[in-house]
Amino acid sequence: MATGDEPPHFRVLGTFEVTRGNHRCTPTAPKQRALLAMLALHANEFVPTSRIVDHLWSRNAPRSAVAALHGYVTSVRRVLTPSWVGSRNSHPFLRTRSSGYVLVLEPHQLDLTRFRELARQGQAAMADGDCARAWEKFAVALCLWRGSPLADLRETGTFDHDIARLEKEYLELLRNRFDVMLCNGDGHAAVFDLEELCQTHPLWERFHEQLMLALCQAERRADALTAYARAYRLLSNQAGIEPGPRLRAMHQLILNGEDPFDRVHRHERVLTDLGRTVSP
Incomplete structure (x- = not known):
């Protein structure tokens, strides 16, 4: 050079x-x-x-x-x-x-490389139970997004596969960030964003589950049950399927009046255990 x-x-x-x-x-x-x-x-x-x-x-x-x-x-x-x-x-x-x-x-010359590395670091922090560090990494990664990827090249049609893949990576990072918010007890601050995501991406069952958890954390258990009913309709109407084991287990847990947040990450263990016992 x-x-x-x-x-x-x-x-x-x-x-x-x-x-x-x-x-x-x-x-x-x-x-x-x-x-x-x-x-x-x-x-x-x-x-x-x-x-x-x-x-x-x-x-x-x-x-x-x-x-x-x-x-x-x-x-x-x-x-x-x-x-x-x-x-x-x-x-x-x-x-x-x-x-x-x-x-x-x-790596520093391409925003996508930086985004993926930050996402990887955030996921590693989550696995270690370090929610504060995970939140920091996810927040920095999200700041790299300026809108729809390759927005000015979208109409060419030649980047459709790449754009879909990048948008999936973005949604997966959002999902992980909401997990961190729930871990920190900040679910009430995620309700609005999760409601929008459930409407725009109705087949991502994890967003429906997170919305129900966030509503419970906001002391809105009745709304959480309503969110499940809405998820049921969306999945049935758009994909012809019923909610999966995890989502059904979350619904049952709320119906039983149990608290999925009595210990950090307890809801993950409960949902996993219940998911094994709920028939598909």
């Missing part, structure tokens, strides 16, 4: 952005932007030329596609490192390999 060129940073958890220092350097040409976004999603992985061509042209590539791709790569390299001069294999970030390319990035 030539003197004066700052390393680029990539953001995919929102609109796709590439910055160098305080300046944006995201390619404006659609295929160059899509190429770089694809490589960023697979940072430090070899991506075959054939896969890139299929991605950029949706399997309707012209005969000139490979030659055009070489041109896009050259342009992207100049965007990433304006003063770079050298062979195609010597670029500090976008390297040519036999029949493909690799975008070489340090």
Whole structure:
């Protein structure tokens, strides 16, 4: 990397952005932007030329596609490192390999890598019973999200699978964060968000379960039973299924007037035990 060129940073958890220092350097040409976004999603992985061509042209590539791709790569390299001069294999970030390319990035250069590492650290803290540390890691991870992932590339349709995968990772982190809130006795503060999630993602039974727990923690047990009835209707109408063992066990526990929070994480053990005895 030539003197004066700052390393680029990539953001995919929102609109796709590439910055160098305080300046944006995201390619404006659609295929160059899509190429770089694809490589960023697979940072430090070899991506075959054939896969890139299929991605950029949706399997309707012209005969000139490979030659055009070489041109896009050259342009992207100049965007990433304006003063770079050298062979195609010597670029500090976008390297040519036999029949493909690799975008070489340090963890701090890509928001997705940072998000996943923070999520992993938060999950490890949860496993150790350190809810305070887990909350801290999850909070920092969520701050990296700026909206729908790859929002400006969504309409191309070529990133549908990637977007769905990223949105699932986001929901899983939200689920873990709500577990931490319940662990800390802050379920009352999660009720509104969980009600929205139960409506927008009705097949995620864990959100329904967490909502019931949060309502119990807010001393709204009757509302918790109503939430179960609503979950039953949503699952039945949208998927043709009944609530699973964990959710049914939670419902029974509330009906019995038992307290799922008499000890930290006790509800997890109770639900697991009850889940084994409830027929599917």
